[in-house]
Amino acid sequence: MDRISKISEFLKAQPKDNFLRHALALEYLKIGNEPLAKELFEAILTDSPDYVGSYYHLAKTLEKMELKEEAIYWYEKGMAAAKNLKDQHAYNELQSAYEDLIY
Numbered sequence: 001m002d003r004i005s006k007i008s009e010f011l012k013a014q015p016k017d018n019f020l021r022h023a024l025a026l027e028y029l030k031i032g033n034e035p036l037a038k039e040l041f042e043a044i045l046t047d048s049p050d051y052v053g054s055y056y057h058l059a060k061t062l063e064k065m066e067l068k069e070e071a072i073y074w075y076e077k078g079m080a081a082a083k084n085l086k087d088q089h090a091y092n093e094l095q096s097a098y099e100d101l102i103y
Contacts (some may be wrong), residue, residue, distance in 0.1 A: 018044050018051050052082050052090040
């Protein structure tokens with residue numbers, strides 16, 4: 001059974017598990033399915049805005065899809081979430097990627 005199938009099976013039992021949804025989104029990115037990855041990252045962040053790791057991956061996915069304005073929005077939203085959580089590491093990663101995109 002491939003990784004996507006395995007993770008999908010686990011998600012049937014725990015459909016709102018952010019770790020599993022994030023892992024599945026990353027697997028979709030590996031096979032070039034950005035729209036499904038985007039959908040999963042957005043679902044995670046809608047349900048759990050403090051799941052800061054997904055902001056970076058969502059914004060990078062949007063960059064790859066050439067959706068620059070959406071990527072900027074999610075970087076900014078992620079930086080605010082990381083700042084609120086006092087997660088300096090996540091904030092710095094988001095800020096660096098954000099600055100690379102806009103400058």
